[in-house]
Amino acid sequence: MQDAQATSTASPVIAARDLSLTFQTNDGPVHALKDVTLDVQKGDFVSFIGPSGCGKTTFLRCMADLEHPTGGSISVNGMTPAEARQRRAYGYVFQAAGLYPWRTIGGNIRLPLEIMGYSKSDQNARIARVLELVDLAGFEKKFPWQLSGGMQQRASIARALAFDADILLMDEPFGALDEIVRDHLNEQLLHLWDRTNKTICFVTHSIPEAVYLSTKIVVMSPRPGRIADVIESTLPRERPLDIRDTPEFLEIAHRVRDGLRSGHSYEG
Amino acid sequence: MRNVVPVLTVVATLIALWYAGAVALNAPWAYDKAARAEVTLTFPELVADTWSQEKPKLPAPHQVATEIWNTTGAMIASGRPFSKRSLIYHSWITFSSTALGFLLGTALGTLLAIGIVYNRTMDMSVMPWVIASQTIPILAIAPMIIVVLNAVGISGLLPKAMISMYLSFFPVVVGMVKGLRSPSQMQLDQMRTWNASRSQTFWKLRLPSSMPYFFTSLKIAMAASLVGAIVGELPTGAVAGLGARLLAGSYYGQTIQIWSALIMAATLAAVLVGLIGLIQRITLRRMGMAA
Numbered sequence: 110m111q112d113a114q115a116t117s118t119a120s121p122v123i124a125a126r127d128l129s130l131t132f133q134t135n136d137g138p139v140h141a142l143k144d145v146t147l148d149v150q151k152g153d154f155v156s157f158i159g160p161s162g163c164g165k166t167t168f169l170r171c172m173a174d175l176e177h178p179t180g181g182s183i184s185v186n187g188m189t190p191a192e193a194r195q196r197r198a199y200g201y202v203f204q205a206a207g208l209y210p211w212r213t214i215g216g217n218i219r220l221p222l223e224i225m226g227y228s229k230s231d232q233n234a235r236i237a238r239v240l241e242l243v244d245l246a247g248f249e250k251k252f253p254w255q256l257s258g259g260m261q262q263r264a265s266i267a268r269a270l271a272f273d274a275d276i277l278l279m280d281e282p283f284g285a286l287d288e289i290v291r292d293h294l295n296e297q298l299l300h301l302w303d304r305t306n307k308t309i310c311f312v313t314h315s316i317p318e319a320v321y322l323s324t325k326i327v328v329m330s331p332r333p334g335r336i337a338d339v340i341e342s343t344l345p346r347e348r349p350l351d352i353r354d355t356p357e358f359l360e361i362a363h364r365v366r367d368g369l370r371s372g373h374s375y376e377g
Numbered sequence: 378m379r380n381v382v383p384v385l386t387v388v389a390t391l392i393a394l395w396y397a398g399a400v401a402l403n404a405p406w407a408y409d410k411a412a413r414a415e416v417t418l419t420f421p422e423l424v425a426d427t428w429s430q431e432k433p434k435l436p437a438p439h440q441v442a443t444e445i446w447n448t449t450g451a452m453i454a455s456g457r458p459f460s461k462r463s464l465i466y467h468s469w470i471t472f473s474s475t476a477l478g479f480l481l482g483t484a485l486g487t488l489l490a491i492g493i494v495y496n497r498t499m500d501m502s503v504m505p506w507v508i509a510s511q512t513i514p515i516l517a518i519a520p521m522i523i524v525v526l527n528a529v530g531i532s533g534l535l536p537k538a539m540i541s542m543y544l545s546f547f548p549v550v551v552g553m554v555k556g557l558r559s560p561s562q563m564q565l566d567q568m569r570t571w572n573a574s575r576s577q578t579f580w581k582l583r584l585p586s587s588m589p590y591f592f593t594s595l596k597i598a599m600a601a602s603l604v605g606a607i608v609g610e611l612p613t614g615a616v617a618g619l620g621a622r623l624l625a626g627s628y629y630g631q632t633i634q635i636w637s638a639l640i641m642a643a644t645l646a647a648v649l650v651g652l653i654g655l656i657q658r659i660t661l662r663r664m665g666m667a668a
């Protein structure tokens with residue numbers, strides 16, 4: 110089924126073919142990824158879900174050229190991940206906000222813009238725009254320690270949105286947040302995705318979050334890390350929060366849960 | 378203000394102990410004199426004598442204070458603050474080689490640390506030498522530096538500053554290597570996702586991260602520089618500087634002079650280290666990193 114998709118569309122944004130990555134550790138090799146094949150099309154919102162240690166982060170890091178696969182191939186925008194990284198093709202949101210304590214919120218968002226050589230006036234305009242986007246207008250001059258954890262995480266998302274990358278890689282960005290803030294950010298993220306037509310790869314541990322956000326849900330299983338199931342969402346692009354109570358939503362969530370279960374039994 | 382009472386208590390205790398020590402250490406000489414003059418000393422007479430000898434084993438605090446006043450404040454009052462008898466003059470001499478040595482040591486230490494962090498070969502080859510350099514006693518190497526530099530025609534401030542540098546670059550290397558390596562793997566990965574160049578990563582991440590380490594190193598380096606400057610003054614024939622005063626004082630048994638030079642040196646160290654602490658606080662506060 111995956112192969113059929115791969116051939117049916119012309120140029121996927123991210124294309125992994127039999128991707129494998131084995132870490133050599135003191136306790137012997139760890140197969141973080143094994144023969145992973147996946148296509149992500151332009152404008153897709155893909156969620157990665159699976160038990161801890163199944164290689165979700167590793168997969169994302171391969172896309173970002175932060176990790177080097179030991180087998181198979183992966184391309185980003187038709188290039189190698191290294192070339193894509195050098196062209197600043199993606200923004201990466203780490204699990205921890207990772208703001209610089211000596212820079213204000215505005216200064217933190219300015220950091221990648223300075224590095225990429227945007228003009229001063231362009232920087233200011235972009236900072237104002239993304240702060241608006243994540244509901245942090247007015248916090249530009251505050252230091253990170255003056256903000257709550259959720260606000261810091263929003264600032265780090267704003268930082269990844271500030272420059273023109275049409276791919277967004279997010280590793281459990283909302284993992285540490287409470288349910289209400291999380292709902293709110295999920296909604297905002299969907300709006301943003303809808304407006305900007307970015308391609309988003311999103312790691313999560315939450316089934317409802319994955320189903321609510323995604324056009325495609327990738328269920329992974331551990332030891333070795335591989336793809337157990339790929340579920341195409343039948344939900345419409347326009348998704349109010351209460352779509353989560355519809356039978357259609359529950360049906361997809363059910364399929365994801367089944368996928369996760371079979372992944373576990375595979376392990377045993 | 379809450380700190381004032383305990384601090385004053387400690388100071389008062391120390392001074393009391395000092396006076397008591399002066400009595401104990403100087404008593405034999407007082408008894409000697411009394412025996413020769415064939416008189417017996419009452420206890421108040423004994424105490425008065427031990428606190429006012431000309432070359433006491435341990436001068437009393439007020440004797441040292443008087444000597445310091447005579448060689449500083451009184452000199453200024455008489456309009457000769459930089460006369461050769463003035464401690465201000467000698468402190469200035471020591472301060473100038475301390476400061477130059479400190480600047481050279483900080484520059485050398487920082488450059489070595491950058492080399493060690495960015496270059497694998499330097500990482501493996503330089504550090505052992507840096508550590509070895511500090512195992513050689515400075516008293517052994519100081520005369521050689523002075524003699525060698527004199528032989529090539531360099532004398533005066535620079536040789537002494539070199540000795541200060543020799544002592545002060547070490548804490549800077551060690552602290553800055555740790556500081557420049559303090560960014561987390563995630564912060565470095567982040568820089569990589571933005572395709573930042575090595576110099577951008579240095580200026581925007583590694584250097585700011587190292588600031589708390591930098592200032593801590595500077596405080597140690599400053600104290601080490603002062604020691605270096607004083608040691609550097611000893612083999613030059615004891616012409617000028619606090620080190621020279623110490624040496625001259627010990628030649629002639631002028632204990633009061635030795636103690637005043639020591640206290641001047643300690644004050645100088647406290648002021649210089651305090652100054653760095655102040656700059657540290659201002660800088661880190663402006664960086665939003667105030668601890």
Ligand SMILES: Nc1ncnc2c1ncn2[C@@H]1O[C@H](COP(=O)(O)OP(=O)(O)OP(=O)(O)O)[C@@H](O)[C@H]1O
Nearest residue numbers: 132134139140141160161162163164165166167168
């Ligand atoms: N640098 C590394 N060196 C050795 N092993 C590693 C390294 N990074 C990850 N691994 C191993 O690879 C496997 C996959 O790790 P990964 O971080 O991708 O999991 P994950 O799916 O993101 O888990 P989680 O949901 O807990 O974040 C794990 O078994 C992990 O121990």
Ligand SMILES: [Mg+2]
Nearest residue numbers: 165166167280
């Ligand atoms: Mg992970």
